[in-house]
Every structure is written in C-alpha cells, then in structure tokens.
Amino acid sequence: MIHPEVHNTVSLEFSAMARAKSVGGEKLHSLGLGEPFWPAPGAVRQKLSEIALSEHYGYKSPFGNQILRQSIAHDVTAIADARIEAENILVTAGAKQALSVVFKTLLEDGDEAIVVDPCFVSYRPQVFLANHNAKIIPWSLTDDFSIDIEALKALITPRSKVLVVNSPNNPSGGLISAVEMQALVAIAKNHNLYLVCDEIYRDFVYHGATFVSANAYRDIYDQIITIDGFSKTYGMTGWRLGYIVASKEFLQNAVKVVQHEMTNVPEILQVAACEAFNLPDGWFEQYRSVLERNVDHYNNALEDISILKTAPIKAGMFCFPKFDLGDFTSDQVAVKLLHSQNVAVTPGVVFGKDWDSYLRVSLSSPEDEFHDAIEKFATFFRTFL
Template identity: 35%
Template sequence: MKFSKEVQESPTLSLAEIARKRKQAGKKVISFAVGEPDFKTPEFIIKATIKALKEGYTGYSTPQGLIELRIAIKEDYKKRYNANYSEEEIIVFPGAKAAIFASLASLLEKDDEVIIISPYYVSYPPLIKLAEVESKIIEIPLRKDFKLPIDKIKAAITKQTKLLILNYPNNPTGQLLTKQEVKELVQIIKEKEIYLLADEIYDQLIFEGETFVSFSGFKEIKDQLIIINGFSKAYAMTGFRIGYALANKDLVKKMNLFNQNTNTNTNTFVQRGCLAIYENDKGHLATYLKQLQKKVNYLDKQIKTIPYLTGIKPRSTFYYFVDISKTQQGSQTFSKYLIERHGIVATPGKAFGKKWDNYLRLSLALPLEEIKEAVKILKTMELKKTIK
C-alpha cells in the first residue's frame, strides 16, 4: 500500500486526545473540538436497536443494506427532496466516511483530477489518496465571505477532471448554497460531464429561516451524482457507524462489490435501529436546533466584540469558523496556546486546508455555560503573551 503525504492522523481526533488527557489529569477543559452533537442518541433508536438484537438481527445481512431500510431511505428522499431513487440505487455503509471511500474507490482511476473546496472536511484528501494514490487533488478555496467561487470551479475543470466534491451544509463554515448557486452548479456538472459527490450529512441541522437545497432533487444530473448522508450528526449516532449513499445503479453495483469485500455488511441490528427513525421520529431535533441556534447567536454576537476575532454567522451545522488573523499568529500556535494556557480546545484552520491558517473551527457541541466561560477568557486574556 502506498501512503501519500495526505494520509495522516485526523487533526480533530488528535486534539480530542489532548483534551482527554488534560481532563484525566484533573485540569479544566472547554472543548470546541469534537465534531459530534451534544445530545444523547434518542431513546427510541436505542430501544429499537436492542429489540433487534433480541429478535436475532445478529447475523450477516445483505451487503447493500437491509431492503426495509433502503426502502425507508428512498421514501424519505422522495418526501423531503422530491428525489427519485429506487432501493437498488441506495447502499448502506458503516458510516458516511465509508460511503465516501467506497464512492472514490469505485470512481477514481490513475491521473484523474478531483476538485475539492477548502476549507474542506479533513478526511477528503486522505480518502482520495487512499482510494487512488495517483489521482490529483485540485484545491479551490472559498472566497473570504465563504461564498463558493463557482466561476473558479468552472475554470478549473479539465479533460482530466473526474469529480467535484461539495459539502453543504458545510463543515467547517456552517454556510449553505442558494437555490440559484445549486442550479448553476448542476448546469456545470451536466455540461462538463463530470461526477459530483455531494456530502449532505448535515442536511437536518438547518437554522430557522434558512433553506437547504439538496442536489438529489435535480434529475438532470442523477447519473453523475453521488449523494452521501448518514445518521451520525442528526441522530447523535456517531459510534453506531452507519451512513449511506445514493447513486446510479452501475456505481452502486461497484460500491457494493467494494463493500462486500471489505465490510461484508453494516451491523444488521444497527440498520434495524435506524429503521425506527423513519417509523417513530417525533421531531427530536426541534429542541436541539433551538438550543444550538441560541448558542450560535450568542457566540456570533460575542465574537464580534472581541477585538482580535471576527466571523461569519453559520446558517447550519454546529460549527463556527472564526477568523483569528488579527492575532497575527498561525492557527496551530494560537490553538496550542489556548489549550495549554486556558484549557480551550479548538481545531486549527490549517487542518482544513493550508490557506486557512488564520482561522479556528469551534464546534458548538458543548453547553452554553461553557461557551460563556470560554468567551470570558477570550475577552480578558492578554494576547501579547501568545506572540512568540
């Protein structure tokens, strides 16, 4: 196996480890690092998973995923996005990450170019290189106002371009695309005959007054489209390891071969647990989204009063990508200082692309009281001491 330089330890996971060690040593930690929601997996999902275990869903299952779950996903996509997928065009994986990897491994060939947008989900570069080490990653940064530079994407597409990866709702900026932007992108995908992998894993974490437009509703690019989604973020099921992909039949067939020979299948009882979501969910996210919105509103207001920080208010997800350029320090130096001096853990922007060294990602998966405590520290700390 060839390992390229892109294949490294996930920086978000290693930060979480520093935080864990500090906590273990009895020191105060306020962690903005972890990319998972701060509510418990809804009880009805736990119950359905336990029930499935007791009912004997403990053996191998269809590699592509339990038919009843795929039908439920199909109906959900029809209902929410007016998307027309059959159960043959849906495949279940042990996590959205595994679904992304199988998509890349099924699609990419030597010398193919893959366009990714920075700041990117930290796993995209290693996943691309693990899938096809001789592929080429073309990185296009968002504009300073976090708008997607669609003209630059269009200009970057060459004969070698196989795939564009987009992640909206976006980790780490929390931004969304407008319907007009989505339409423009659909047109480009169609015209240029490339694939689009749309990672829409945060599609249910949308703030009041905002609209999310899924690429799944655009039939004209269905054959060129891979939709990635999962249960980790909306249902606090990160440890269950389950996600899925929607794509054309040929691609799903390839992905299924990949899955069959690497995972066999996703945990059978976990799949049954997820089925309960489609049968029983009584809107568990409403309360969480209200709390999240409160935290985002508070933090956004505060950040704009701290002289050396600034930011653009997120419209979705639980992330806030903060501009730290006025500190005149790199994101790694500043985040190291924050952990070591004040026990505040935040992910350095550099982890999301080398152009983003003037940013920190704050994940708001912590209580409002702790956010308030951190803001107090940020307001009063002496910045000069951090400059080396």
C-alpha cells in the first residue's frame, strides 16, 4: 500500500493548464523543469550507436560496468581529493534510484530521516516508499537558504538514522560551504547518523563559488553516502544513469536491492557513458557560463521589483524567489503567470506547504530564450506594483 504522504505533484491547476496550452500548440516559455537545454555529448551518442549495432549485451553485474565504475571513482577522487575506488561505486538507474536504494537499504520501522527543507520533491516520498513506518523530520534552511546547525542538533533523537542534504540545493540555489560540511560530518559522526548528500548539481557553481563534496571527509567518517549521476552535467536525463558512492560494506547490502529489482542497469548505456570521461577538459564550461549569465540577467531584470525577493544564487539549476502578493498561493500565481505571459514556473507548494509563497525558476534555457522569459516574468510582477 502506498503511504498517503506520497503525492502526485502534477495534480495542480497550473500543471493542468500548462499541459492544455502545450497540447493546443501554444508557445510556452518554460522556466519550470530541471532539464538541461543541451544534448548528451556527441561522443557518448556515437558510441551508443556503434555498439548497439555491433555488440550483444546480456545480464551483467548488478554493481555496474567495471570500467565505468573505475572512471567514476577516478572522477570523484579528483573532485573530492579523497581516495575512492571502483568498489565504492554502485551504478543505478538514475540518481532517483540511487536515493531509493539507499533508503531501502537503511530504513527500518520507526527510523527517523532528517531531511533538509526545501528539497527535491522525491526525497520525502522515497523515504515512505522505502519504509511505510519511517518518519520524516524536516530541517528548515534559514531565510537565505543557508544551513542552521543549532536547529539541526535540536532535531536529533535516539531514533534518528539518516541526515539527507542536497548541495547545490534544488530548489533554492544554495550551497554548503566547507565549514558547514565539516560541521555536518561532525554531527553525523557524533550521533552515528548516515550522512546522505545529493551532489547531482556539483558542476553548477557561479561567480567564484566553490563546491565541497561530502566525499572529502570520508577518511574521518565512513557513513557518508553521496548521490550523483549523468543527467544534469551531461544532458543525459533520459538515459537514467546514476550512482552511489559509499563504503564497500554498505554497497554489499545496497547491491541486493538493484539485483532483485532490475538485475543491472543496461550495460549498453553504461559502456556508452564511459565516453563522458574522455571529453576535453572544460567541456561543461560552455554550458555553465550560459547559466551564470542567466543568473546575472535574472538579478538585473528583477532588482527593482520589491514584491519579489530572491536569495543569492550561488549554484545549481534553479532560483527560488519569494513573492509578497497577499493571500495568493503559489499555484494561483503560477496559473496567472502562465495565462497572462505564457511563462511556466514551478509553484513552491510542490516542495511543501511552507513554501507556498515561493516559485521555482529554472536557469536552464539558451540565453535568448531565458532573457525573453524573464522579461515576461518581470512584466507580470510589475503589474502588482
């Protein structure tokens, strides 16, 4: 039986209107989805084409392709300045399945998962899908979406088992600093918590901000688990390729979930994905720089609109402005924006009832399209001034 807290987020009025407009052929300016505007790398697609016609793939290891695991381990080692081996990697069907596997491996009846708030919409449902009798403890970020260590400490109980964070954060654009990450690791260690960090947006940092991986602290605490994948940086959302980085001991249990749910991630996709690690240095910069300029344009276009407040956008694919429009809900505002300007954003309420005066805005559009959409977005809010 599905837990009653597992909701379908597309039931909003906004979602119904957006679908109707799309089906009707109207041009939408989409600032809603977490979808890269760039395609998968040509070398990856070419490799898939070649091996699809020339080779046969049957059942393979549930841990994942060994060459891919070695490549991921080398990449994580370079980013985190930590020794990561192939045996620390478990390949999954996307970062979503990675998180699902982690929760299914860890959570028992009555366990508490402390989950950063706001967060990606699938975190809370996945806790309940893993264990119907687990409990979620929301840990709210501050007004500027930085973390509150003292508030976190007050939430910990003898039943606390997992601490879930996301850096860079979806939806807020916040980023955990080195000092903050050290504090999180220390708290997890002191209370014997598993620190689960979703790092899928690790390459999306702007204006000199620095991404700090939880893997950098693995030598002082082995109950650190990170989630990552190929969807965002490499524009491979439809490929469904993700991975878990964790201790060898943890993965010996986690692999049982993959083995009995799907045997293995399709080998042909894994072999093709290996080409991502042969791309030229700085390959992603062509796209990251566009997103950074989109951040600048967003800030410039909206700086004089007093009823809209946006925390500093340090990283990630989104920003999360707060609106001050009296009793209007985020769904109502999103519907009005879509109706009047054909601009689609994500109502904040999909991230929880505490975020119903916010809208999530995606930065992931080509510059000219983003500029047009944000100008319309700004025009809409100016009508309320």
